Amino acid sequence: MSKRNGNSSDPDHASLAVLIDADNAPAKIIDGLFEEIAKYGTASVKRIYGDWTKPNLGGWKDVLLKHSVQPVQQFAYTKGKNATDSSMIIDAMDLLYTKQLDGFCIVSSDSDFTRLAARLREEGLMVYGFGEEKTPEPFVSACDKFIRTEVLRSDHSPEQDESKEAPTEATPKPIQKEPPPLQLIANVIDSIGDEDDWANLSTVGQLMSKRKPDFDTRLYGHKKLSDLLRAYPKWFELKKGAGSGVLVKALRK
Structure with a gap:
């Protein structure tokens, strides 16, 4: 049974584990990770799994x-077996049935969480x-949205964090x-365009995430979808729509 509280579409109210x-997962992503998660909701549950007796997790401890x-x-x-995966999966299922959650954020490049992601989505939760x-495609496809952690690291480089100058909006x-x-x-x-082939840019972005969960304009050096499309004038034309909206037309089909 679903544990959604009905506010999952509103980042101010969506409760996430x-x-x-x-x-x-590398420890250097943590600042960018939680900034990204804040776009989708509130991190009500925050847990990290590993063998903390080993020195290789020292970066996370800090x-x-x-x-x-x-x-x-x-x-x-057992040597060669990852018990962390099983622990995460068991906890996820416990949280599914004991907490009022709207979604889960699974931070891993391991394909072992593919079935977990699919199971959570079957219950109507966002994943x-x-x-x-390097994350295998099956796990990527099993999520509603997949964010490459390389993007999180590039957005929060040490040079930017340590700069004493006023922050600039870098590309x-x-x-x-x-x-x-x-x-x-x-x-x-083309699939959602009106009779003149114009489509709402925001809707295009939403559908792209559904068609390709790991689609992210930052991977290609652009902060916004509009910036990406303007970089390809032979492919797309943009214009201002009603209100503050933007319309886009595909010049190649």
Whole structure:
């Protein structure tokens, strides 16, 4: 049975559980991670799993207090087997049935959480995945939205954090080596365009996330979808719509 409280579409009210696989996520993402999560809701539960007796998790130990993340100790019972995954999955199912949550944030690049993501979505909850570029496609596709952690690290470089000058709105550096999915974007625009082929840009962005959960304009060096499309004038045309909205037309189909 679903535990949604009916406010999941409103980031100010959506209650989220954040579960971090410390063995498969770098500690340097933590500031960007929680800033990103704040876009989707409030992190009501924050837990991180790993064997804290091992020195390789030292980076995480230094930053957990700042973000009030609860460490969960998980010993490796068998060499070569990751007991952390099982602990996270068990806790996720416990939270599903004991807490009033609207969604889960699963922070890992491990495909073992694919079935968990699918199961949570079956219950009507939103699932946000966070992982590195190497994350297997099945886990990416099982999430409603998937954010590459490389993006979080690039947005919060040490140079920016330590600068004493007033912060400027810097353009993120491209991370994805391949070009953006221009044809897919054009297909989405064409599928919802009016009789003159114009489509609402915001709706296009929402549908792109559904078609491709890991679509993120920051991967291609652009903060917003409008910036990305304007970089390809032979493909897309944009104009101001009613109110503050923006309309877009695909020039190639």
